[in-house]
Amino acid sequence: MTQDRAATRGDDAMRALASTMDAPEFTSTSFNKLRKPLSECRVAIVTSASLHRPDQDRFAQGDAGFRAFNRDDRNLIMGHWSPNFDHSGFHLDLNVVYPIDRLEELAADGVIGEVAPRHFAFAGNQPDTVSEIRLDTGPQCAVQLNADAVDVVLLTPV
């Protein structure tokens, strides 16, 4: 592999760039120990892949909001604005971003208690401080997760 081809080392470049960017600071870390076995827990996925259904609003540039979709939805679009990562994996198999079929299998096998009725997507390309997500839309999403009696959230990044 030569280093001078145009399209090489994209992931390395992105990781190097990201490690130099400012990150939000948290003075404390909340930590919730499960109060029941995982096999009785309701699990939801929250991804930053900007997923949405075709009938939902697309993510705008700098959109700090989120979209909710149902457990059965599979006709999802990855509406991410960043050209800096691979989109083909999601087209081949949405589980590589949003492992909903794997969760269903884990529920069927009794490893987790239940798949949550709704799952959520944010947009991953955000300002460094992510203050709107931290102070506004993130807490709004948490309200909806708690309304669905979710015990565990798996966060998948894009």
Next chain:
Amino acid sequence: MSTLAHVFEDTGIATIVLASMADVAKKVGPPRVLACEFPLGRPLGKPGDAAFQHQVLQQAFNLLEADEPTFEHFPEVVESDEMPMACPLPPRDDPNAPPAVDEARGLISAYRRAVERKGVTAVGRAIEPEQIPAALDTLHQWAQGAAWKEVKLPGKNTVAVCHDIRAYYLEAALELVGDLAPGSRSFDAWFYEVTEAGKTILEARRSLKEQEAPFPFWFYMVAGHLE
């Protein structure tokens, strides 16, 4: 993602972050992190490999057994694949059209089959599939030095239009190669190194930069590391 973990934990929910950028996750410090060195855009590592995805999930859910914040690495690294995917391109049809325009027209059947099969498309952020050749015509003119303020781009937003062109090519290409699933950066490598559309976008971007168009107008047309 790590920020959302803090927010959700504050409300009583237990969270697990699959982190694709370990350095960032360390800085933000959510309570449970499984750092996975996989290609960006593939947080479960391998599309179409349920067994591998289950390995990742098993280690992730095991983090719930810890009594305090915990940070682990998934032991297997998945390297990105940067060789251009092998995908046939349509032969020249209209010798009077710019190569990228001709090429995009030739892919419309494959694109339509893809949409028929999948039921959804990522194209449409700024332009419809039928406008892809016209957008490439403008980009071709910019690449040849035409002034961006005078030659108008269908869809206007350069970043969104380039997204739509890339998505159109991705969906058509995956239809053409069938089960020969590309590696993580194989599509990008093919698009920018092999297709006329990708080369035209890169040249148009260079031209916009030389014309001193606003930075966000041209920079985000392609991945940041591309010249």
